Amino acid sequence: MAQPYAGELLGRFIAGSDWAAIPPALRQEGVRSILNHIGCALGVARDPAVLTPLGVMRGLSAAPTATVYGQGLKLDAMGAVFVNAIAGNLLDYDDTHLNTVIHPAAPVAPVCLALAEQRGLSGAQVLHAFLLGGEVECRIGNAVSPGHYARGWHITSTCGAFGAAAAAAKLLGLSATQCWHALGIASSQSAGTVENLPSAAKNVSVGNAARLGLFAALLAEAGYEAAPAAIEGPLGWARAMGDEPDVAAITEGLGTRWEIARTTYKPYPAGIVFHAVIDACLALRAARPVPPEAIAAVEVAGDALLLARGDRAVRNNRDARVSIHHSAALGLVLGRAGVAEFEQAAVDDPVLAAFRAKVTAKLDAGLPRGAARVTVRYADGSAAERVVTDPVGSEANPLSEAALDAKYRDNAALGGFAERAEAQIAAIRGLETAADIRPLMALLA
Amino acid sequence: MAQPYAGELLGRFIAGSDWAAIPPALRQEGVRSILNHIGCALGVARDPAVLTPLGVMRGLSAAPTATVYGQGLKLDAMGAVFVNAIAGNLLDYDDTHLNTVIHPAAPVAPVCLALAEQRGLSGAQVLHAFLLGGEVECRIGNAVSPGHYARGWHITSTCGAFGAAAAAAKLLGLSATQCWHALGIASSQSAGTVENLPSAAKNVSVGNAARLGLFAALLAEAGYEAAPAAIEGPLGWARAMGDEPDVAAITEGLGTRWEIARTTYKPYPAGIVFHAVIDACLALRAARPVPPEAIAAVEVAGDALLLARGDRAVRNNRDARVSIHHSAALGLVLGRAGVAEFEQAAVDDPVLAAFRAKVTAKLDAGLPRGAARVTVRYADGSAAERVVTDPVGSEANPLSEAALDAKYRDNAALGGFAERAEAQIAAIRGLETAADIRPLMALLA
Numbered sequence: 001m002a003q004p005y006a007g008e009l010l011g012r013f014i015a016g017s018d019w020a021a022i023p024p025a026l027r028q029e030g031v032r033s034i035l036n037h038i039g040c041a042l043g044v045a046r047d048p049a050v051l052t053p054l055g056v057m058r059g060l061s062a063a064p065t066a067t068v069y070g071q072g073l074k075l076d077a078m079g080a081v082f083v084n085a086i087a088g089n090l091l092d093y094d095d096t097h098l099n100t101v102i103h104p105a106a107p108v109a110p111v112c113l114a115l116a117e118q119r120g121l122s123g124a125q126v127l128h129a130f131l132l133g134g135e136v137e138c139r140i141g142n143a144v145s146p147g148h149y150a151r152g153w154h155i156t157s158t159c160g161a162f163g164a165a166a167a168a169a170k171l172l173g174l175s176a177t178q179c180w181h182a183l184g185i186a187s188s189q190s191a192g193t194v195e196n197l198p199s200a201a202k203n204v205s206v207g208n209a210a211r212l213g214l215f216a217a218l219l220a221e222a223g224y225e226a227a228p229a230a231i232e233g234p235l236g237w238a239r240a241m242g243d244e245p246d247v248a249a250i251t252e253g254l255g256t257r258w259e260i261a262r263t264t265y266k267p268y269p270a271g272i273v274f275h276a277v278i279d280a281c282l283a284l285r286a287a288r289p290v291p292p293e294a295i296a297a298v299e300v301a302g303d304a305l306l307l308a309r310g311d312r313a314v315r316n317n318r319d320a321r322v323s324i325h326h327s328a329a330l331g332l333v334l335g336r337a338g339v340a341e342f343e344q345a346a347v348d349d350p351v352l353a354a355f356r357a358k359v360t361a362k363l364d365a366g367l368p369r370g371a372a373r374v375t376v377r378y379a380d381g382s383a384a385e386r387v388v389t390d391p392v393g394s395e396a397n398p399l400s401e402a403a404l405d406a407k408y409r410d411n412a413a414l415g416g417f418a419e420r421a422e423a424q425i426a427a428i429r430g431l432e433t434a435a436d437i438r439p440l441m442a443l444l445a
Numbered sequence: 446m447a448q449p450y451a452g453e454l455l456g457r458f459i460a461g462s463d464w465a466a467i468p469p470a471l472r473q474e475g476v477r478s479i480l481n482h483i484g485c486a487l488g489v490a491r492d493p494a495v496l497t498p499l500g501v502m503r504g505l506s507a508a509p510t511a512t513v514y515g516q517g518l519k520l521d522a523m524g525a526v527f528v529n530a531i532a533g534n535l536l537d538y539d540d541t542h543l544n545t546v547i548h549p550a551a552p553v554a555p556v557c558l559a560l561a562e563q564r565g566l567s568g569a570q571v572l573h574a575f576l577l578g579g580e581v582e583c584r585i586g587n588a589v590s591p592g593h594y595a596r597g598w599h600i601t602s603t604c605g606a607f608g609a610a611a612a613a614a615k616l617l618g619l620s621a622t623q624c625w626h627a628l629g630i631a632s633s634q635s636a637g638t639v640e641n642l643p644s645a646a647k648n649v650s651v652g653n654a655a656r657l658g659l660f661a662a663l664l665a666e667a668g669y670e671a672a673p674a675a676i677e678g679p680l681g682w683a684r685a686m687g688d689e690p691d692v693a694a695i696t697e698g699l700g701t702r703w704e705i706a707r708t709t710y711k712p713y714p715a716g717i718v719f720h721a722v723i724d725a726c727l728a729l730r731a732a733r734p735v736p737p738e739a740i741a742a743v744e745v746a747g748d749a750l751l752l753a754r755g756d757r758a759v760r761n762n763r764d765a766r767v768s769i770h771h772s773a774a775l776g777l778v779l780g781r782a783g784v785a786e787f788e789q790a791a792v793d794d795p796v797l798a799a800f801r802a803k804v805t806a807k808l809d810a811g812l813p814r815g816a817a818r819v820t821v822r823y824a825d826g827s828a829a830e831r832v833v834t835d836p837v838g839s840e841a842n843p844l845s846e847a848a849l850d851a852k853y854r855d856n857a858a859l860g861g862f863a864e865r866a867e868a869q870i871a872a873i874r875g876l877e878t879a880a881d882i883r884p885l886m887a888l889l890a
Binding site: 048052053055056059060061062076078151152153154157181184185187188189190191192193194195196197198199200201202203204205208212215216218219222223224225226227229230233234235236237239240241 | 500501598630634636642646661664667668669674678681
């Protein structure tokens with residue numbers, strides 16, 4: 001008998017998956033991802049990069065049935081998922097699947113919430129569809145990594161379309177064959193380049209991943225079909241986009257080994273390789289809290305990637321999020337590194353600017369990827385050193401539930417939603433037993 | 446000074462182009478393309494592959510402002526251009542830019558007509574935007590051909606998004622910089638694979654080219670931006686999608702040498718390499734009209750491509766459109782080869798089926814690509830032969846105005862619009878002087 005197609009196996013997995021068989025720890029990971037996603041989105045609710053597509057989508061929306069987080073309005077599902085996905089991923093402060101560098105939640109969670117809001121579905125249905133969508137997205141990403149991203153494909157956008165299609169297909173109750181077609185249709189809508197990452201065009205491909213994935217499922221529901229080998233065929237998605245895919249990675253251990261369980265959450269809205277720098281500086285400050293003038297010099301050592309990315313002048317908030325010097329200054333001077341600490345006001349703060357000048361970066365090829373060694377020389381002649389290899393938020397050192405809540409509060413406050421944050425956190429943490437998603441969506445309006 | 450970016454030059458071209466400077470022959474080519482496009486779309490207005498996305502889009506449409514050809518209803522512009530682009534390209538019977546195998550009109554013409562209908566623009570504005578969009582589309586296609594298609598990209602879909610964005614940007618009156626950003630945003634929405642060509646997923650990427658191109662222009666109008674080198678940068682569209690692009694081809698001779706003027710129109714809804722077979726058979730039949738039983742055998746000689754594609758059993762309408770035997774039977778038995786002659790009823794017709802069995806295919810490596818030599822042996826022992834190297838509809842032997850009108854009538858009748866065909870043809874042929882596009886759109890409803 002012929003080998004089944006990748007999409008065929010994924011279709012059976014999506015349609016056949018039973019909520020009762022999803023282990024408690026995995027369900028909890030879904031809750032954590034959605035909590036983190038919504039918090040990140042609320043934090044940037046007033047950002048022009050979110051308000052601009054919101055304005056465009058208001059002009060294109062059918063009857064409003066789906067809440068746009070923090071905007072006090074609804075759009076049709078297509079418009080809402082587009083804007084919500086953009087907001088969730090805007091600062092790359094959302095979840096990360098480290099093997100692929102996919103941010104899984106942004107294209108998938110908005111689709112789950114919008115369909116559930118439209119149809120009055122339960123929190124468990126949302127979690128289930130979210131986990132399946134994230135799983136499909138990360139597995140297809142594994143099959144094409146790392147060549148896909150290196151070639152110029154923004155993998156959150158390109159693979160996100162599959163995740164959104166899978167999640168929507170589950171919530172629409174599609175058959176295994178329809179799920180297979182939905183993924184195949186998604187393959188012909190998958191787009192987004194790395195070249196466009198420093199621009200608003202990145203937001204477009206992330207938003208499209210959500211809405212075109214949803215669209216793929218709606219077309220499959222209506223009877224539209226795709227080629228059987230749309231994903232892995234000789235002229236299909238994976239090969240058109242890059243090199244020889246590892247097709248087996250898509251389905252090996254499907255349903256037993258969960259890629260979506262490997263999601264990590266950032267404690268700081270900075271490039272992930274800077275997290276060890278911040279952690280080391282926070283630890284040094286906690287051990288010896290001194291005013292900035294008591295520190296004469298700081299040396300940060302790391303591997304080639306840290307140096308290549310982070311040894312730079314800091315002119316704006318984009319620079320700040322990938323700066324060794326700014327990261328060290330925040331940890332040692334402020335003792336915190338939230339969203340506000342990477343904004344222009346922090347960049348322009350004279351105390352931080354002066355402190356950045358005391359920081360030097362140094363290559364230490366012996367340190368592993370993602371690690372940092374920070375050495376502080378105090379004005380009194382003494383010194384202290386910290387090495388961090390598994391920063392908070394890495395796979396080996398996951399963000400605690402309390403830290404996730406704190407991050408949510410921080411984001412909600414930034415967006416102007418401080419007074420609703422506790423109720424929102426409670427509602428998201430209660431997703432598994434929520435009979436109807438709409439009270440949560442009302443809280444997010 | 447640094448080299449300008451490809452998108453920058455295209456943006457200046459689009460925003461700066463003046464209708465008065467467009468030569469009359471080029472304007473007429475625009476009329477021919479739009480006539481051919483609308484005819485093809487009307488011919489399949491009752492096809493489930495068109496009615497299915499129409500149904501999905503009805504559920505997703507904002508206020509209806511744009512006519513869906515032949516459906517007696519309007520949708521919002523996004524929905525209308527999606528369905529109209531699908532209909533125009535469904536049978537690949539539309540226009541072809543031979544160097545790239547792009548079908549230029551399908552993603553571009555619907556956008557021009559929908560925006561003009563929404564805003565009460567003139568026929569000249571439609572023609573102008575159409576020519577600019579088609580030009581941008583074909584030039585970007587030239588830069589990545591033939592590797593792009595060979596790698597698995599459906600070039601009508603992928604490059605169509607740029608054409609639609611360019612046309613929409615012109616009609617929205619965007620600045621040169623905004624046009625540049627619209628093209629850059631389009632680059633992050635460009636998708637569609639060859640693997641999916643035998644399926645409805647192909648229609649999705651063609652429809653998306655139109656609507657996402659329009660969307661790109663709307664986002665650029667609202668202030669969204671893209672990376673300067675979104676098209677040709679190291680991690681940009683062209684390189685992510687394939688090999689080293691010929692970037693100069695995008696802008697060389699821009700505004701003086703027109704790629705869109707090289708568009709060809711098919712007289713028959715068959716694969717383009719079969720057109721010489723049909724022409725030769727029609728000529729043989731015209732020279733000696735005999736009943737099918739008077740013909741004992743037919744030999745069709747052609748190059749390797751013709752043999753590889755066309756020497757096959759004919760089971761359904763897809764086979765018929767790429768069959769040497771069916772093409773020969775239509776030319777010699779029926780003396781016509783319109784849309785109806787490639788449908789299942791013709792496939793199942795016993796007279797045609799019996800005649801197909803008399804046809805043999807033979808390799809003649811000496812014949813050029815696209816040529817055919819047909820030899821008929823009559824039952825009375827005599828024989829006749831025709832060689833066709835430039836079939837009707839090739840660049841060297843363009844379809845006449847009368848033949849284009851006849852093709853339109855044929856298509857309109859198939860879709861059930863015979864009684865409106867003459868008025869529609871007259872309105873389309875009068876586009877250049879039409880002060881308002883809406884009377885034409887009313888005729889197409």
